[in-house]
Amino acid sequence: MKGIIFTEFLDLVEDKFGMEMVDKIISSSTLESNGIYTAVGTYRFSEMLQLLKHLSENTGISIDDLLLTYAEHFFSVLEDSYPGLLATYKDPIDMLSSIENHIHVEVRKIYPDAELPTFEVVEKSDKHLIMDYKSSRAMHHFGLGLMNKTFEHFNGSATIALEKIKEDGTEVRFIIHQN
Structure with missing residues (x-):
């Protein structure tokens, strides 16, 4: 999955829920990238799934609604x-x-x-x-x-x-x- 999907997702999380939430979902996940993304990089879809799952768990918002x-x-x-x-x-x-x-x-x-x-x-x-x-x-x-x-x-x-x-x-x- 292209990095722009990750960088923009984390920007959205920061805007809507704060930097603490970004840190929380990254640290709750097992990420090969360590949560460090560039817009032009390529990363595993499993990382996005983990970030979405942890955001959903921490906000009570369904993954579909987050998407x-x-x-x-x-x-x-x-x-x-x-x-x-x-x-x-x-x-x-x-x-x-x-x-x-x-x-x-x-x-x-x-x-x-x-x-x-x-x-x-x-x-x-x-x-x-x-x-x-x-x-x-x-x-x-x-x-x-x-x-x-x-x-x-x-x-x-x-x-x-x-x-x-x-x-x-x-x-x-x-x-x-x-x-």
């Missing part, structure tokens, strides 16, 4: 860092339907070894999108948070339902209706 919050934070990082990429789209449905064939292609130019989920468009119209998400990491709530922020970015809103294709969350269908 939603983190995605909202991370979207603002994308807006600030890659405004040209977002500007190429005129509406949220077009942007979301191009995750696999455009956005992830651009991400791989910056981070060639990035391990990204896949998004397959099943059905698309002007106000409706069905996509299947596949990832061994089962971080679909992170994807959901990014989708919510995509609609906000375009001053819109949507109803987004999740249907687990696989119970472990490694395959999920997003059913999106733009309001």
Whole structure:
């Protein structure tokens, strides 16, 4: 997993819960990196799982809800860092339907070894999108948070339902209706 995911996560934890919480979740975890991350480094996903688990235990917030919050934070990082990429789209449905064939292609130019989920468009119209998400990491709530922020970015809103294709969350269908 790319280091930017870790550095931004720890920034969010510090902003929302304080530096003491950052220290607490790092010291509670067994991290090969010792909790020292660079944005361009690559780290084991198991480290993120430990950090999320310990944050959840210390805050009483579910991991899914933490991933939603983190995605909202991370979207603002994308807006600030890659405004040209977002500007190429005129509406949220077009942007979301191009995750696999455009956005992830651009991400791989910056981070060639990035391990990204896949998004397959099943059905698309002007106000409706069905996509299947596949990832061994089962971080679909992170994807959901990014989708919510995509609609906000375009001053819109949507109803987004999740249907687990696989119970472990490694395959999920997003059913999106733009309001």
